[in-house]
Amino acid sequence: xxxxxxxxxxxxxxxxxxxxxxxxxxxxxxxxxxxxxxxxxxxxxxxxxxxxxxxxxxxxxxxxxxxxxxxxxxxxxxxxxxxxxxxxxxxxxxxxxxxxxxxxxxxxxxxxxxxxxxxxxxxxxxxxxxxxxxxxxxxxxxxxxxxxxxxxxxxxxxxxxxxxxxxxxxxxxxxxxxxxxxxxxxxxxxxxxxxxxxxxxxxxxxxxxxxxxxxxxxxxxxxxxxxxxxxxxxxxxxxxxxxxxxxxxxxxxxxxxxxxxxxxxxxxxxxxxxxxxxxxxxxxxxxxxxxxxxxxxxxxxxxxxxxxxxxxxxxxxxxxxxxxxxxxxxxxxxxxxxxxxxxxxxxxxxxxxxxxxxxxxxxxxxxxxxxxxxxxxxxxxxxxxxxxxxxxxxxxxxxxxxxxxxxxxxxxxxxxxxxxxxxxxxxxxxxxxxxxxxxxxxxxxxxxxxxxxxxxxxxxxxxxxxxxxxxxxxxxxxxxxxxxxxxxxxxxxxxxxxxxxxxxxxxxxxxxxxxxxxxxxxxxxxxxxxxxxxxxxxxxxxxxxxxxxxxxxxxxxxxxxxxxxxxxxxxxxxxxxxxxxxxxxxxxxxxxxxxxx
Amino acid sequence: xxxxxxxxxxxxxxxxxxxxxxxxxxxxxxxxxxxxxxxxxxxxxxxxxxxxxxxxxxxxxxxxxxxxxxxxxxxxxxxxxxxxxxxxxxxxxxxxxxxxxxxxxxxxxxxxxxxxxxxxxxxxxxxxxxxxx
Numbered sequence: 001x002x003x004x005x006x007x008x009x010x011x012x013x014x015x016x017x018x019x020x021x022x023x024x025x026x027x028x029x030x031x032x033x034x035x036x037x038x039x040x041x042x043x044x045x046x047x048x049x050x051x052x053x054x055x056x057x058x059x060x061x062x063x064x065x066x067x068x069x070x071x072x073x074x075x076x077x078x079x080x081x082x083x084x085x086x087x088x089x090x091x092x093x094x095x096x097x098x099x100x101x102x103x104x105x106x107x108x109x110x111x112x113x114x115x116x117x118x119x120x121x122x123x124x125x126x127x128x129x130x131x132x133x134x135x136x137x138x139x140x141x142x143x144x145x146x147x148x149x150x151x152x153x154x155x156x157x158x159x160x161x162x163x164x165x166x167x168x169x170x171x172x173x174x175x176x177x178x179x180x181x182x183x184x185x186x187x188x189x190x191x192x193x194x195x196x197x198x199x200x201x202x203x204x205x206x207x208x209x210x211x212x213x214x215x216x217x218x219x220x221x222x223x224x225x226x227x228x229x230x231x232x233x234x235x236x237x238x239x240x241x242x243x244x245x246x247x248x249x250x251x252x253x254x255x256x257x258x259x260x261x262x263x264x265x266x267x268x269x270x271x272x273x274x275x276x277x278x279x280x281x282x283x284x285x286x287x288x289x290x291x292x293x294x295x296x297x298x299x300x301x302x303x304x305x306x307x308x309x310x311x312x313x314x315x316x317x318x319x320x321x322x323x324x325x326x327x328x329x330x331x332x333x334x335x336x337x338x339x340x341x342x343x344x345x346x347x348x349x350x351x352x353x354x355x356x357x358x359x360x361x362x363x364x365x366x367x368x369x370x371x372x373x374x375x376x377x378x379x380x381x382x383x384x385x386x387x388x389x390x391x392x393x394x395x396x397x398x399x400x401x402x403x404x405x406x407x408x409x410x411x412x413x414x415x416x417x418x419x420x421x422x423x424x425x426x427x428x429x430x431x432x433x434x435x436x437x438x439x440x441x442x443x444x445x446x447x448x449x450x451x452x453x454x455x456x457x458x459x460x461x462x463x464x465x466x467x468x469x470x471x472x473x474x475x476x477x478x479x480x481x482x483x484x485x486x487x488x489x490x491x492x493x494x495x496x497x498x499x500x501x502x503x504x505x506x507x508x509x510x511x512x513x514x515x516x517x518x519x520x521x522x523x524x525x526x527x528x529x530x531x532x533x534x535x536x537x538x539x540x541x542x543x544x545x546x547x548x549x550x551x552x553x554x555x556x557x558x559x560x561x562x563x564x565x566x567x568x569x570x571x572x573x574x575x576x577x578x579x580x581x582x583x584x585x586x587x588x589x590x591x592x593x594x595x596x597x
Numbered sequence: 598x599x600x601x602x603x604x605x606x607x608x609x610x611x612x613x614x615x616x617x618x619x620x621x622x623x624x625x626x627x628x629x630x631x632x633x634x635x636x637x638x639x640x641x642x643x644x645x646x647x648x649x650x651x652x653x654x655x656x657x658x659x660x661x662x663x664x665x666x667x668x669x670x671x672x673x674x675x676x677x678x679x680x681x682x683x684x685x686x687x688x689x690x691x692x693x694x695x696x697x698x699x700x701x702x703x704x705x706x707x708x709x710x711x712x713x714x715x716x717x718x719x720x721x722x723x724x725x726x727x728x729x730x
Contacts, residue, residue, distance in 0.1 A: 004617075005650065006620075006668075009621075062620050062666065062667050064627070082668075084637075085668070085670065086636070086670055126618075133617075133618060136611060147604075148604050256600075257601045258601050265601065265607065
């Protein structure tokens with residue numbers, strides 16, 4: 001590789017590409033040529049830096065300058081000022097929202113200070129389309145080590161000792177899973193990578209595939225060696241075109257180098273990887289449904305046991321791991337089980353990637369050690385709540401998870417603590433809510449998602465969730481009663497207990513956890529018919545302030561149900577019973593005489 | 598493309614590729630490495646700072662000293678361009694003036710490697726804004 005004095009890393013993740021990062025790369029290259037700096041500076045398209053809030057990101061190495069929201073027009077200035085003369089372009093530097101100071105070195109950004117990057121170690125650091133950069137960072141060395149120095153049993157043992165647990169949701173010990181798959185005898189076995197990321201707001205798997213596809217290939221090959229499989233399949237949703245493209249490129253490169261295929265590294269071990277595309281159904285993240293979908297059948301789950309480790313793809317023993325789980329594997333084999341186990345809490349080792357979304361200043365992707373508190377994640381890394389509003393709750397685990405409130409802010413985050421608090425780790429989505437969010441509406445939103453995504457196979461999930469959604473709709477429409485709250489709770493518990501797969505067993509969680517933590521808000525909806533956050537349209541009460549009303553009759557004419565009456569030039573009145581809370585009068589009034597409660 | 602046929606092949610390949618990535622690896626932990634800032638304003642460039650920078654990078658690599666070489670703006674020592682600031686971990690930063698390729702090599706070998714002081718050091722005769730109480 002050529003020796004450049006400066007590397008310009010440009011984020012090529014889906015988020016930054018959407019805001020013209022490809023043009024930024026092109027312009028940087030043109031400007032470098034124009035200034036004759038081809039031998040000095042190199043532009044590298046990398047994976048996601050995680051700081052999606054302010055993309056596109058351009059990071060300049062070696063001085064760690066972190067430019068945010070770079071437009072194609074800024075490129076000339078970056079090259080002529082920074083690359084040529086060593087002067088930072090201050091207006092593009094990240095500004096700390098608290099101190100309002102420009103931060104020159106990305107190491108000093110609160111966003112990165114508490115992060116430990118294992119699964120994301122190469123994201124935003126290497127060019128994912130260049131296998132040489134991966135190899136230069138010890139890529140495929142873990143595979144080489146396992147193939148030449150360890151027996152499959154020793155390798156599985158090492159993974160068990162590391163304490164790695166599945167990052168896709170359940171948190172099942174990965175080493176144990178491999179051991180079970182290895183113990184089942186069969187003429188053929190399969191390694192499946194579950195890249196069917198479906199939680200609303202979660203995008204870590206996509207980012208890893210886009211930023212470091214080779215680590216997944218390497219981990220799958222290691223898994224194949226451990227369980228005795230020579231075929232790997234990646235089940236990826238067709239909605240991730242960039243991840244698919246990068247993965248395909250990586251597979252081709254690995255094949256060209258002989259790192260995939262027959263007789264890998266001269267050890268006699270053979271492994272191949274094939275892609276299977278999903279249509280983007282949430283339920284297909286469930287192992288059995290995923291396997292059926294790969295077989296060309298309907299993506300519906302079946303009862304476990306038999307577990308995929310006994311009878312999976314085409315009836316053969318199959319090991320299914322999520323993308324983030326796999327991304328940890330090469331690092332564990334290189335650095336050892338003790339190293340990994342030294343990070344995290346007693347029962348949850350290592351790190352977890354979280355996708356921060358919602359009303360938070362630094363929307364993005366972060367990787368933190370297990371055991372970090374919510375407060376650190378939201379207020380230190382996430383930069384606090386948008387517009388200085390008050391923190392209300394955070395939803396973790398997507399539609400299967402629950403809400404955590406202020407009292408959980410100092411709870412260390414790990415698999416078990418989240419379950420104890422009535423939520424779950426899930427795939428790591430974190431949606432932050434502020435005082436303006438209505439918790440009943442939030443629960444309704446998640447139910448809408450599960451109703452839509454339920455495969456319809458078992459009655460509790462198909463009918464039960466629909467009924468739950470109807471009840472929530474009734475409450476938001478101001479027609480709910482206190483009995484409905486009791487009903488919600490009972491129905492939720494029945495759905496949890498009787499559903500076939502993980503989707504139904506967890507779908508009432510958002511309802512149960514909001515009922516538990518925000519019961520007062522539910523009560524206000526059904527008793528006083530008030531939505532404290534002012535979100536539920538039907539619960540808004542429109543009245544006219546007599547002192548301000550000039551009797552212009554604009555509202556009377558705007559009201560579609562003739563609920564407003566009054567003489568000309570006299571204060572008007574809204575008939576609450578007729579009012580449909582459409583807000584038309586509010587929009588029309590020029591004198592701010594309409595009051596909304 | 599040549600196939601990688603053994604773990605040794607892979608290791609050799611890694612070693613040959615490593616160099617291209619050192620700059621990125623090193624920038625992850627600059628505090629623990631030798632940091633050199635070359636003043637690269639117009640005057641510095643005109644006086645030959647670019648050659649100095651190239652020499653520094655090549656020499657450091659040859660001597661296998663992990664370092665981070667960055668460009669900086671004008672330091673104000675117009676009479677002594679090109680100027681570079683060298684910060685060895687655990688020591689105060691030192692500014693060298695009138696550096697050319699030969700001096701640059703001396704700095705790497707004598708000052709950075711062996712810890713000897715050499716001619717051309719510009720004494721600190723100012724206080725930065727941050728230091729003033």
